[in-house]
Amino acid sequence: xxxxxxxxxxxxxxxxxxxxxxxxxxxxxxxxxxxxxxxxxxxxxxxxxxxxxxxxxxxxxxxxxxxxxxxxxxxxxxxxxxxxxxxxxxxxxxxxxxxxxxxxxxxxxxxxxxxxxxxxxxxxxxxxxxxxxxxxxxxxxxxxxxxxxxxxxxxxxxxxxxxxxxxxxxxxxxxxxxxxxxxxxxxxxxxxxxxxxxxxxx
Numbered sequence: 001x002x003x004x005x006x007x008x009x010x011x012x013x014x015x016x017x018x019x020x021x022x023x024x025x026x027x028x029x030x031x032x033x034x035x036x037x038x039x040x041x042x043x044x045x046x047x048x049x050x051x052x053x054x055x056x057x058x059x060x061x062x063x064x065x066x067x068x069x070x071x072x073x074x075x076x077x078x079x080x081x082x083x084x085x086x087x088x089x090x091x092x093x094x095x096x097x098x099x100x101x102x103x104x105x106x107x108x109x110x111x112x113x114x115x116x117x118x119x120x121x122x123x124x125x126x127x128x129x130x131x132x133x134x135x136x137x138x139x140x141x142x143x144x145x146x147x148x149x150x151x152x153x154x155x156x157x158x159x160x161x162x163x164x165x166x167x168x169x170x171x172x173x174x175x176x177x178x179x180x181x182x183x184x185x186x187x188x189x190x191x192x193x194x195x196x197x198x199x200x201x202x
Contacts (some may be wrong), residue, residue, distance in 0.1 A: 002149040003119040005141040006161040007132040011035050013160040014138035018071055020155050026142060028071040032090030035075070035138040086133065092119070092141050113179060119143055128168045130179040137162070 008014040014033060021031055074089045092115060116126035119141075129139050142152040 001120075001143055002146045003121055003141060003143045004149055004152040004156060005116070005121055005125070005129060005139060006156045006159065007129050007164060007167070008138045008140065008159070008161055009132075009136070010160070011138050014140050015072060017140050017155065017159045017161075020159070021140075021142060021152060022070045024151055024155060026144065026148075026152065028074065028089075029091060030142055030144045031071050032088070032092030032141040032143075033071060033075070033138065034086055034088040034092065034133055036133050036136045037085045037087065090141070091143055092116075092139075112181070116141075124168065125164055127179040128164050128171065130181075131171060131176065132162065132167065134179065134183075 006017065008017070014035065018031060018033055022028065071089050075087045076089065077085060077087050078093070112130050113123070113126050116129060117123050121129070121141075133139055140156075142149075144152060
């Protein structure tokens with residue numbers, strides 16, 4: 001099996017990529033999506049309320065986000081220490097929840113980072129993916145047979161994904177040294193101001 005993963009600054013780009021993957025024949029159980037609730041169109045207040053009730057409490061979130069079938073229709077809410085409330089679906093979330101044996105997802109490096117690296121994602125990239133979600137982004141990940149991975153990579157290549165190497169360099173210029181699951185949720189008002197003035201692409 002091989003894992004192909006991408007970070008997106010905009011939920012709509014991530015959702016479009018999920019739809020493209022499903023249209024290409026990738027099953028919902030091969031795809032994962034983790035979305036920060038920073039995006040206003042995600043319905044942040046509603047998601048926070050659902051996540052407060054625990055993982056899996058967010059029935060109907062898929063419809064709220066425009067999911068009419070497949071993975072997007074099955075999105076649910078949960079809270080991840082260091083990230084705050086997120087919406088998510090797929091193998092990545094299930095594996096991470098299992099990795100911490102029912103404890104809060106991300107409560108230790110073995111949570112979300114360990115799940116990424118355990119599926120074949122380079123550790124440096126895993127930290128950027130987690131930090132990207134913490135700062136308001138979305139991650140799409142595909143776990144599939146190696147002979148089909150090139151198809152997923154081609155779809156990601158046509159998407160509006162983040163350049164991970166460039167994003168890591170930008171974070172490190174700010175003094176960032178890696179994702180810290182014990183850190184407080186990112187200041188989302190500050191993030192909104194940064195996005196308003198940050199030159200694209202993000």
